[in-house]
Amino acid sequence: MFDYNFHWRPVMRDLPDLIEAGLLTLQVASLAMILGILIALGLALIRLNMRGPLNWIATTWVEFARNTPALFQLFFFGFGLGAFGLHLSPYAIVLAGLTFNCAGYLAENFRGGFQAIPETQMRAARSLGMTATQAYLRIVIPQVLRIVYHPVTNQMVWAVLMSSLGMLVGFRELSGETQFFASRTFRIFEYFAVTAVIYYVIVKIILGASRLLASRLFRY
Amino acid sequence: MIEIRGLQKYFGALHVLKGIDLDVEKGEVLSVIGASGSGKSTLLYCINGLEEIQGGQVEVDGQNVHAKGADLNKLRQKLGMVFQQWNSFPHLTVQENVALAPRIVRGLDRKAADEIAERQLAHVGLGDKLRVYPGALSGGQQQRLAIARALAMEPDYMLFDEATSALDPELVGEVLETMRMLAEEGMTMICVTHEMGFARDVSDRVAFFHQGVMEEIGPPSQIFGEAQSPHTRGFLANVR
Ligand SMILES: Nc1ncnc2c1ncn2[C@@H]1O[C@H](COP(=O)(O)OP(=O)(O)O)[C@@H](O)[C@H]1O
Ligand SMILES: [Mg+2]
Numbered sequence: 001m002f003d004y005n006f007h008w009r010p011v012m013r014d015l016p017d018l019i020e021a022g023l024l025t026l027q028v029a030s031l032a033m034i035l036g037i038l039i040a041l042g043l044a045l046i047r048l049n050m051r052g053p054l055n056w057i058a059t060t061w062v063e064f065a066r067n068t069p070a071l072f073q074l075f076f077f078g079f080g081l082g083a084f085g086l087h088l089s090p091y092a093i094v095l096a097g098l099t100f101n102c103a104g105y106l107a108e109n110f111r112g113g114f115q116a117i118p119e120t121q122m123r124a125a126r127s128l129g130m131t132a133t134q135a136y137l138r139i140v141i142p143q144v145l146r147i148v149y150h151p152v153t154n155q156m157v158w159a160v161l162m163s164s165l166g167m168l169v170g171f172r173e174l175s176g177e178t179q180f181f182a183s184r185t186f187r188i189f190e191y192f193a194v195t196a197v198i199y200y201v202i203v204k205i206i207l208g209a210s211r212l213l214a215s216r217l218f219r220y
Numbered sequence: 221m222i223e224i225r226g227l228q229k230y231f232g233a234l235h236v237l238k239g240i241d242l243d244v245e246k247g248e249v250l251s252v253i254g255a256s257g258s259g260k261s262t263l264l265y266c267i268n269g270l271e272e273i274q275g276g277q278v279e280v281d282g283q284n285v286h287a288k289g290a291d292l293n294k295l296r297q298k299l300g301m302v303f304q305q306w307n308s309f310p311h312l313t314v315q316e317n318v319a320l321a322p323r324i325v326r327g328l329d330r331k332a333a334d335e336i337a338e339r340q341l342a343h344v345g346l347g348d349k350l351r352v353y354p355g356a357l358s359g360g361q362q363q364r365l366a367i368a369r370a371l372a373m374e375p376d377y378m379l380f381d382e383a384t385s386a387l388d389p390e391l392v393g394e395v396l397e398t399m400r401m402l403a404e405e406g407m408t409m410i411c412v413t414h415e416m417g418f419a420r421d422v423s424d425r426v427a428f429f430h431q432g433v434m435e436e437i438g439p440p441s442q443i444f445g446e447a448q449s450p451h452t453r454g455f456l457a458n459v460r
Pocket of ligand 1: 231234236254255256257258259260261262263
């Protein structure tokens with residue numbers, strides 16, 4: 001059975017391209033996280049404070065993001081919108097799909113975070129003459145960010161890994177690029193082995209950076 | 221001066237304040253006593269506009285607190301408030317806890333705000349804790365921090381809502397001492413309290429609340445010596 005000969009030379013030749021694709025992966029995941037965090041804050045606040053159509057939209061968003069396969073969410077922004085004549089670029093499809101998914105997951109984390117802050121913190125801030133906005137920005141949200149810090153880090157890792165679904169909508173991020181090279185040379189195992197290592201390194205860098213940042217941010 | 225006329229407060233169908241009339245003069249120390257649920261905290265929240273009211277009116281220095289368009293954020297700078305749960309901001313150092321509102325509400329620059337914070341913290345005996353986070357403080361220290369934080373807005377009135385009720389018994393004294401000091405400095409204070417010793421020794425007047433009604437108000441000698449209302453006498457017999 002063991003008659004497979006490993007050929008690493010082609011992979012090594014394409015390594016710079018793979019690393020560049022890795023950076024693209026990191027970029028799209030980071031952008032999706034930044035957008036996702038902002039939207040998740042909005043979704044969480046809407047679900048906590050509002051009734052009516054906005055609440056319904058936010059709830060539906062969260063439900064779909066959390067309870068359907070991420071792949072289907074990506075396909076929606078690709079083929080789904082395509083069916084209505086709206087054709088996004090592969091990059092936009094992946095960015096939209098990841099953002100949708102991250103926002104939905106993080107919204108629930110944020111909602112829990114907001115609920116964990118006693119209402120009396122808000123009262124104390126308002127009693128000092130702060131506006132509601134000041135109280136949220138200075139008192140509530142910083143404490144929520146600490147509570148959701150680890151879930152957010154996990155979501156970032158998840159976004160990097162999930163972006164590999166991009167290869168199924170023709171996006172040449174790390175997995176798409178690997179697939180492209182692998183099928184050209186038929187060195188499928190070698191390419192994906194090296195790519196797995198690149199993913200691993202990216203994730204380790206994210207986790208390390210996150211830990212460093214946490215030690216700077218949270219002194220209490 | 222705080223002037224309350226015919227104040228009515230409901231939570232839904234629950235009638236919590238049933239026509240309160242009360243004046244608090246500049247420099248006066250008023251203690252508010254009464255059973256739990258009698259509406260004492262709600263009264264304080266109505267004075268600084270944290271709660272809306274359903275009837276009557278509250279005026280602070282002639283300004284109607286609940287008028288449409290009243291600048292509550294400005295008004296609250298005059299009315300320092302200290303809560304039962306001390307509500308330190310856990311993500312800020314002790315100094316930042318105190319300096320934040322002077323900076324972002326009063327618009328002082330960082331240096332001036334820090335100086336006020338230092339001064340007020342020294343005043344309540346926390347001058348050596350500036351860079352510490354509140355989590356490292358005892359309950360009594362956190363409550364004194366809350367007092368310093370309110371004082372840093374340089375308020376004309378201080379509202380205390382059972383400032384010592386959540387403290388371990390051995391920590392009550394230091395907070396009462398701080399309140400007594402403020403009273404001696406001439407601060408106008410409304411103190412909701414269960415500390416009858418404090419109410420008797422420090423206040424100019426004591427008000428007794430019973431089921432949303434201010435049943436009796438007068439100098440401590442009257443309330444503690446010759447209370448008119450059987451409810452007052454019953455309440456005092458139980459807390460002693
Ligand atoms: N936010 C609120 N919503 C509904 N009911 C409340 C609220 N706050 C207080 N109450 C009710 O109002 C009554 C008076 O409460 P409170 O002013 O806190 O009393 P006290 O401070 O004298 O113990 C109580 O019956 C309490 O349950
Ligand atoms: Mg109370």
